[in-house]
Amino acid sequence: MVFYFKFLIIFAIFMTSYVNASEKKLIYIVSDIRIPFWEIMSKGIKSKSSNYDYDIQIHSSSNSAKIELENTVKAIRSKPDGLIISPTNSSASVTILKLAKEANIPVVILDIGTDSGEYLSYISSDNKTGAYNIGKVLVKKMQKLGYEDGSVAIVAIPQKRINGQERTRGFLKALSESKIKSVDLKQQITWTQAETYIYTKEFIKKYPNLRAVWLQGSDRYQGALDAINELDKKGEVLLLTFDAEPEFIELIQDDILVGSAMQQPYLMGQKAVEQFYNYFNNKEIIKNIQMPILAISKDNIKKKLPLIKRNVLGIEK
Numbered sequence: 001m002v003f004y005f006k007f008l009i010i011f012a013i014f015m016t017s018y019v020n021a022s023e024k025k026l027i028y029i030v031s032d033i034r035i036p037f038w039e040i041m042s043k044g045i046k047s048k049s050s051n052y053d054y055d056i057q058i059h060s061s062s063n064s065a066k067i068e069l070e071n072t073v074k075a076i077r078s079k080p081d082g083l084i085i086s087p088t089n090s091s092a093s094v095t096i097l098k099l100a101k102e103a104n105i106p107v108v109i110l111d112i113g114t115d116s117g118e119y120l121s122y123i124s125s126d127n128k129t130g131a132y133n134i135g136k137v138l139v140k141k142m143q144k145l146g147y148e149d150g151s152v153a154i155v156a157i158p159q160k161r162i163n164g165q166e167r168t169r170g171f172l173k174a175l176s177e178s179k180i181k182s183v184d185l186k187q188q189i190t191w192t193q194a195e196t197y198i199y200t201k202e203f204i205k206k207y208p209n210l211r212a213v214w215l216q217g218s219d220r221y222q223g224a225l226d227a228i229n230e231l232d233k234k235g236e237v238l239l240l241t242f243d244a245e246p247e248f249i250e251l252i253q254d255d256i257l258v259g260s261a262m263q264q265p266y267l268m269g270q271k272a273v274e275q276f277y278n279y280f281n282n283k284e285i286i287k288n289i290q291m292p293i294l295a296i297s298k299d300n301i302k303k304k305l306p307l308i309k310r311n312v313l314g315i316e317k
Contacts, residue, residue, distance in 0.1 A: 001125065005137060006085070006247055009115060010294075011053075018153070020186035021113075022053070023053070023054075024053075024054045024055065024057050024081045024082075024276075024280060024292065025054070025055040025056075025057070025080045025081050025295050026045075026049060026055070026080060026081065026083070026273070026276060027056075027057045027058075027078070027080045027082075027083055027084070027085070028042060028045055028056065028057070028058045028076040028081045028084040028085075028086075028154075029059050029061065029068065029072060029075060029083060029085045029086070029087070029096065030042060030058065030059070030085075030086045030313065031059050031060075031061050031063055031068070031086055031087060031112070031300040032059065032060060032061065032063040032191075033058065033090045034060070034062070034220055035191075035217075036218070036219050036243075036245060037217075037218070037219070037243050037263070037265050038086060038141075039314075040163070040266050040269075040312075040313065040314035041110060041230070041265035041266065041268055042058050042269060043134055043238070043269065043314040043316070044265065044266035044267060044268060044269025044270040044272075044273075044289070044314065045058075045226040045264060045267075045269035045270070045272060046058075046085060046269075047115060047269075047270060047309070047316065048269065048270040048272075048273035048274060049052065049273050051238055051243050051279055052182040052273065055275065056273075057075075057078075057080075059071035059074065059075060063088060063191060064088070065088055065092060065269065066147060066221075067125070068088050068092060068096075069095065071101045072095070072096050072099055072100075074099065075098070075133050076103045076105060077084070079103075079105075079262070080105050080186070081104060081105075081109065081276075081277045081280070082105065082107070082120070082279070083096070083100055083105055083106070083107045083108070084107075084109075084110055084272045084273075084276075085107060085108075085109055085110065086109075086110045086111050086112055087112050087114075088112075089112065089158060089160045090113045090114055090115050090159050090160060090161055091115050091118045093109060093112065093113065093114030093115065093117060093162065094114055094115050094116050096114075096117075097114060097117030097118060098117060099164070101117070101118055104135075105120045106120040106276070106279060107120055107123045107124045107207060108120050108122075108123065108272045108275050108276060109121070109124075109273050110123050110125070110269070111123070111124055111125065111263075111265075112161055112162070112163060112267060113162035114162075116279055117136055118185075120221040120275060120276070120279055120285060121275040121285055121286060121287055121288070121289065122282070122287070122288050122289070123271050123272055123275070123289045123291065124163065124288075124291070124293050125263040125264070125268070125269050125289055125290065125292075126290045126291065126292055127163045127166035127167045127293070128166040128167070128169055128170035128295075129170060129292075130167075130242075130261040130263070130293025130295065131166065131168070131169070131170030131171040131174075131242070131293075132166040132171065132173055132174045132283060132294070133170075133174075133244050133261065133295035134171070134172035134174075134214075134240060134259060134260065134261035134295045135170065135172075135173070135174025135175055135180045135214075136295070137172045137258060137259045137277045137295055137297045138152070138174070138175075138212055138214070138219065138238065138258055138259070139174060139175065139177075139180060140205075140239055141238060141258050141259075141297075142211060143178070144153055144172050144240070147211040147212075147238075148179075148180065149209070150174060150180070150210065150211025150212070151180070151181045151182065151207055151209050151210050152166065152180060152181070152182050152210070152211065152212045152213070153181040153182065153183055153184040153185070153186075153200075153203040153207065153210060153212075153214075154171070154182065154183070154184070154185040154186070154213070154214050154215075154216065154218065155186055155188065155196055155199050155200065155211050155213065155214070155215045155217075155220075155224070156168060156185050156186065156187045156188065156216045157188055157216045157217055158188065159187055159291060164187075164216065165172065165213075166307065167216050167242060168185065168216075168268065171214060181265070182205050183203075183210070184203055184207065185279035186199045186202075186203075188216075188217070188220075191220070191221065192223075193222055193223035193224060195220070195223070196215065196220040196223030196224050197223035197224065197226050197227045198223075198227075198251055199224075200213050200224040200228065201230070201231065202228040202232050202278060204227065204228070204237060205231075206235055210237055211236070211237060211238060212238040212239070212240065212258070213228075213237060213238070213239055213240075213241075214239075214240050214241070215239070215240070215241045215242065216240045217241065217242055217243055218242060218243035218244055218247060218248070218260065218273045219243075219244075220233075221239070221241055221245065221257070224239050225239060237258075237260045239257055239258065239262060240257060240259050240280055241260040241261075241309070242256065242260065242261045242263075243260065243261070243262060243263055244260050244262045244287065244296075244308065244312050244313060246313055248260055248296075249301065249305070251299050252297065252298055252311060253298055253301060253302075257272050258297065259295065259297035259298070260296050261293050261295055261296075262292070262293060262294040262295075262296050263291070263293050263312070263313035264291050264292075264293075264294070264307060264312055265311075265312070265314065266303065266310060266311050266313075267268065267291060267310075267311040268291055268315045268316040271289055271291070275289075286316070294308065294312065296306065296308065297317075
């Protein structure tokens with residue numbers, strides 16, 4: 001009999017734990033999980049969801065508006081307690097928010113932004129300031145090398161995105177303050193290494209006085225390096241980026257990259273789940289959260305390394 005009661009107690013504890021674990025379900029609809037930035041953000045979401053015993057599902061849209069809409073409909077039909085979205089662009093957010101509102105499902109937006117609509121919280125990076133600060137890093141490097149009369153070109157993320165617009169504005173502001181000219185901007189369409197390679201090669205051939213290329217992303221950086229090296233412009237055409245890859249730690253220290261404006265996707269993902277925790281527990285919800293971006297160069301990378309490893313690269317141990 002004693003054994004029986006012990007069994008009932010253990011079973012009750014187990015079932016309580018099970019119910020709690022299944023009590024809240026969140027779904028993350030992300031533009032493309034294959035891009036490291038979004039994959040790291042999803043790790044932050046999963047980590048914090050685990051802390052709260054929330055069930056988390058992730059639907060990647062492969063950067064396709066059609067798949068994104070299908071994912072949204074599928075997610076809403078499964079009746080989650082909340083949606084976290086990193087949409088393909090700011091206009092796509094409007095449709096997702098509209099459908100979620102009709103289903104009475106709260107939404108937290110991560111990074112991309114929206115043109116309109118209702119949401120619980122919007123967690124973004126301070127793209128304009130981050131781009132401005134990495135622009136100042138480039139200016140300092142160009143001045144040190146005597147490249148002040150040279151020009152700069154940009155491989156941009158889609159400028160329909162609010163974050164893309166802010167990155168461009170901040171970066172151009174830094175250049176204009178030092179009277180350095182920006183000569184061209186091409187937007188990513190296929191998001192491939194080949195595309196970045198072609199754009200960079202076109203820049204170098206078209207602008208003889210080109211001294212730097214800025215990538216508004218990170219994962220296709222090798223395409224730009226290949227173009228620079230192939231045209232024998234190493235050291236003459238500088239490269240810097242937005243966001244980060246694990247190998248950037250070495251590339252920045254070796255002067256292969258001038259630097260990078262590093263968002264903190266792991267931390268951003270955690271913040272999104274925290275806002276849902278506050279919502280579910282009737283605590284204060286912060287409507288708009290802007291996370292700082294780290295302007296990393298050879299001068300400060302060693303000091304910032306612990307922060308970079310966890311919040312930027314999502315290295316959990």
